[in-house]
Amino acid sequence: MFLLKAEDVSIEINANTLFEKASLEICEGERIALIGNNGVGKTTFIKGLMGVIPITKGIIQSKLKANEVGWMDQVPIDDGQITMREFIEKENEKLYELKRKLKKYETESNFAEDYMENFQQYLDLNGYDWQAAIDKQLYKVGLPEQLWAQSFLTLSGGQKTRAKLARVMVKQPKLLILDEPTNHLDAESIDWLVHWISQYKGAVLFTSHEREFIDRVATVTYELTNKGTKKYEGGYSFYREQKQFEQKTLEAQYQKQETERKKLAEAVNQYRQWFEKAHAAASERDPFAKKKANKNMTRLKAKEKALERLENNRVEKPVESKKLNYSIDAEEFSSRTMLALTDVSFSYSSELPLFDQLSLIVKRGDRIAIIGQNGTGKTTLLKLLTGKLEPCIGEVKRNPQLKIGYFMQELEGLNGEKTILEQILSLPNMTQTEARTILTCFLFHREDVFKKVKDLSMGEKCRVAFVKLYFSQANLLIFDEPTNYLDIETRERIEEALAMYPGAVIMVSHDSFLLRKVANRVIALGDGETVDYPGTYDEWTNTAPASNELQKLNNEKSILELQLTNLIAEEAPDDQQQKEIFKQKLMDLKQKIAKLDEEYRK
Template structure:
């Protein structure tokens, strides 16, 4: 069932064409993701299709009502949501000082309750934690109608989308499938463009050389020698003229073929970053050691007696609900509060959501360059991969958008003279192309990374260890995010089984400690294990 159709729509700002689209259709059951770089016109397109803005040309027809989930920083939606809808989305009550997550949940609930056949959602995952995002996924998958959404969450786009509309270079291009399908199709398209360009280049070189050769042949055709008689000379001239005319016609034909040859532009090549850091320095077995730390905020305990260690070179994802203490823990590690140690050879780079490392009076280039020991070419290449064009690197930070500031702060951190990076939600406010470039750069970074994120794609592709602050007793899990999820699905032993395991371990430790042949180092290690096991048993006794 057709729910919406747009014909020959276009939008410009001044003399700049934002986009034009000949034909867009939405049917019942569609789940369409709109993607493109920041500033490409994604939100403008959505607002035109939703009927809250007008296009410069063309027409949009709707065959049913529509609902819209606005971005959180836009005008508030009506807050007259029913109690059962608020309960479903975890909104206990409506108040003036709502958090970002609560405001987003309220917008989603208000739009869902309208039960419109066509639902538009503009960045609905903003400020949601993983639990909220999974809840949103389920709601969008089961929505009775069609959904058109803009999102920087690649996992969300993979989970729900059946089609992708890409806003790029003034056009709207459709791809079948989810986001990964779109990326595969884009890659194949890029490979085809390279093939066609190489074929064009080879044919152009062949025709150009053939033209040169024929002209040279024409010039080499000699005139009649002076010793020839008149009749012989006339005969020679006729033959030479005939040959010359054939060669010249061949040259004209080749020139015509060259002019008719369809021009193929060279596809843009992605610059490659080559890191030259001290990340390979020896740190011993651990680069971060956290021992028995507790943090309370007012009446809430964020984490209690938390202990873990990070090995050099690990890329650790820190996950947890909003308010679980991820940002707090990163800040504590950076400031090396009591119970936290980093290796003496570590050089720590810290990216916080406050972006406090940026000097607003300086340019992008100056901010990044002043703290980096990398060659100029490496810095320029990395900035290009973060989609900063050549002249843009000299813009002052004070005039940058939120996303551009985030990119600048990230570049300053991972191009600084650091071998240990602490990153707090590094992909927030970044469009998908920039997220993917950041992901590649971080994957190539040879040092250690501890990062807090709700970006599941980033965690899946980057992390080789996971620390979940949602767990009752957080423990650093060595393994990929998928391995962590698979382990989390397995049934856990009951409390009595846990107690029995701990008591058995304690008995074994007591027996080993009673041995008179223990070396001092081994004895100290066993005593530490004994104290930790005893502590866990005491904690279980309090439950």
């Protein structure tokens, strides 16, 4: 049985049609993912479903009362004074205000009458049951009492998401609506959310660009475009598979249609010529020629009818996304080691150190995924690598050939007054034609390239920053959550681009699809220790956490590699005896590293 149904809904904003013919049906117990490119109107569609904004056309049927829908939206909280518990209580403004007044009046004898009046209202509205329901939900989402009085703005991303869930769940809704619920969550918080949703008994409608989250949660996926919605059973992977099948089917149908259309057009042209020739030769005294002309006319009309039918049922040419087919010139890097951290310790002020005697090497060809819970120092490590921060103890050595491209620096450095095209043309040796082609590959079409940066959404700014960074001729790209604010199509373009990139890559990301396609090494931070895993993200997730023995071997290898790097950097001595000792040291270190590699493979 359906809870809510939308049929052929269209929504206009400022006389512009955002989308049309959008249909969606939510049944009991379903987990529905609503996906689509940024700007297509997913949140607007939800607002239309909820009656927050008017729809232009279509029908919406709902069997739900207002208090049976819980909507966890993306509206930011600006009040820095509000505590987490107050944030949850404000879902019911009337009871929240009554509680606030009671607290104020209970210490002032002049307001005894007001106190009793408000107290009675509070009882009539089941205020104490409401308080108990809030307590229950806070415990249920795993938020301990010591956080209840903490400012909402100081909570972590995961804690804020849990608080928002507790807020909407106080009224036990039959339909839960989640708008980008995984934003700013680390992997552990996402795992918790997936588990929580699996235990929830009602229906769920959610928007998300996190493909693995969609796979793990959705039973149904709706894609929204400007032409409407299309329903797919299952999560993202099944949707993607079906989309590819549909694309191939459409291409085959289009090719078949075009072949048939060409044949019909040629036949029409041929029969027209025959008719005109036979008609010119025909006369009242030549009945055979006249009959032949009429016969050709009948055939001509039949072919014209067939061509008309084909045109009326025409399959539009499938739009093929332009692929990045461009040679990238990363700055040449001939050495093996790009940069090295030796015994690095770092802390902010007098806090416990985030890193204590951390040593690691970044080598040519590395594609490193840095993972860990929020607060474990992922961004701090990137800043140490780039030189934005200096270690308290230890050393960071950067190869003279190293040229770093840092995503956050590129994003923050965009000139708001310049157009997208001007930003890309500022790159070395970039021509107008190349810039337009590249921007098309990254979904900036036609007049889009003339938009000023200050008028762009955050997702569009991230795309511009990525393109500038990618073609900057850097030989090491460093990213901090590059796919935040990006839709699925843009994420896939970035994955394709990074797969082609000839330099090294270091990235912090919670996007497991991206990490699977890019990473060949994983650095996991957490609990005061660092695990350096020499394998793909899939291999890491299948074996993590790495055993103590494996980690010990890996740490020993890192130390030996550092020693080898420092030794190679030294000038070979002129004295023959010293030169032999130098060579022997090199050989010993290489043999030890090879032996550790062999032990690791066992």
